[in-house]
Amino acid sequence: MEDLASVSAKVRGTIRDIPDFPKPGIMFKDITPILQDARLMREITGYFANLYGDWKIDAVVGMESRGFIFGTPLAMALGCAFVPARKPGKLPYERVSESYALEYGHATLDMHADALSKGSRVLIVDDLLATGGTAAATARLVQKLGADVVGFAFVVELDFLGGRANLGGLPVDSIVHY
Numbered sequence: 366m367e368d369l370a371s372v373s374a375k376v377r378g379t380i381r382d383i384p385d386f387p388k389p390g391i392m393f394k395d396i397t398p399i400l401q402d403a404r405l406m407r408e409i410t411g412y413f414a415n416l417y418g419d420w421k422i423d424a425v426v427g428m429e430s431r432g433f434i435f436g437t438p439l440a441m442a443l444g445c446a447f448v449p450a451r452k453p454g455k456l457p458y459e460r461v462s463e464s465y466a467l468e469y470g471h472a473t474l475d476m477h478a479d480a481l482s483k484g485s486r487v488l489i490v491d492d493l494l495a496t497g498g499t500a501a502a503t504a505r506l507v508q509k510l511g512a513d514v515v516g517f518a519f520v521v522e523l524d525f526l527g528g529r530a531n532l533g534g535l536p537v538d539s540i541v542h543y
Contacts, residue, residue, distance in 0.1 A: 367412035369540065375405055376520060376541045394521055394543065396492050400434065409435065409540065413490075413518050414442035416538060420515060423485040424448050428474065428503050429455070431492035435520060439490055448480045448487075450503045461509050465502035474499070476506050483511035494519040494539060497528030504533065 379402060383393040399405055417439075424446040427436025433449060440447035451474065453462065459478040464471055481487065487507045489500055494517070504514045517532055522539035529537050 367408050367415060369412065372408050372412045373540050375408065379405060380521070380541070394493070394523075396431065396520065399520070406438070409520060410438045410442050412540065413439050413538070417443060417488055417516070417518070420488070421486055422488045422515065424481055424487050424512070425490050426450055426476075426481075426487055426503060426507060427490045428499055432490055435492055435518075436490035439488075439518070443488075448476060450474045450476050450506060461506060463502045463506045463509070465498050467498060468496075472499070472502075474502055474506060476510065478510070481507060481510040481512040485512040486515050487512045488516055488518060489514060490518045492520050494522040494528045494537070495526045497526075497531030500528065501531045501533070504535075 376399060379398045381395040381398050383395050385391060386393040422443050422445050425436045425440035426448045427433045428450045429452050437447045453473050453475055456475050456477055460475040461478050462473050462475050464473045489503050491500060494500060500517055507514050514535055516536035519539040521541045524542050
């Protein structure tokens with residue numbers, strides 16, 4: 366079983382800080398070095414699989430695009446479905462949409478209308494929790510389809526942005542906190 370302290374230390378030591386990206390004053394947390402480390406990716410997946418293994422998860426929902434990277438192997442490890450939440454215009458079948466506010470504008474996510482069954486137990490996964498807007502919009506999409514969000518899993522959480530407070534009091538697990 367992957368230990369949180371061990372996985373957290375490895376993730377923290379692998380993330381690369383990029384100053385002034387995408388604009389001056391921002392310290393960007395670059396996760397791409399994690400993706401280059403197959404062993405660490407297995408440890409991250411194993412940590413979350415152990416954590417959620419008894420939760421009877423029916424589907425993992427990951428947001429475009431980095432939620433796909435962490436959500437798909439987790440769904441495989443849990444033996445459940447993976448459902449993508451995509452940017453508009455990317456899904457070919459009937460879909461439901463949810464728009465949400467960003468710092469400078471608005472964004473929208475889509476899911477196929479038949480992606481989840483009513484009453485399905487859903488875990489939402491992404492690489493980073495910042496303000497919580499994208500995760501909260503994804504939760505609303507899940508609920509539109511009649512499914513139940515049982516929790517959220519993130520590799521990184523930016524605590525100073527307070528995103529956890531926007532997730533309806535549901536369980537939130539993050540490996541690294543800044």
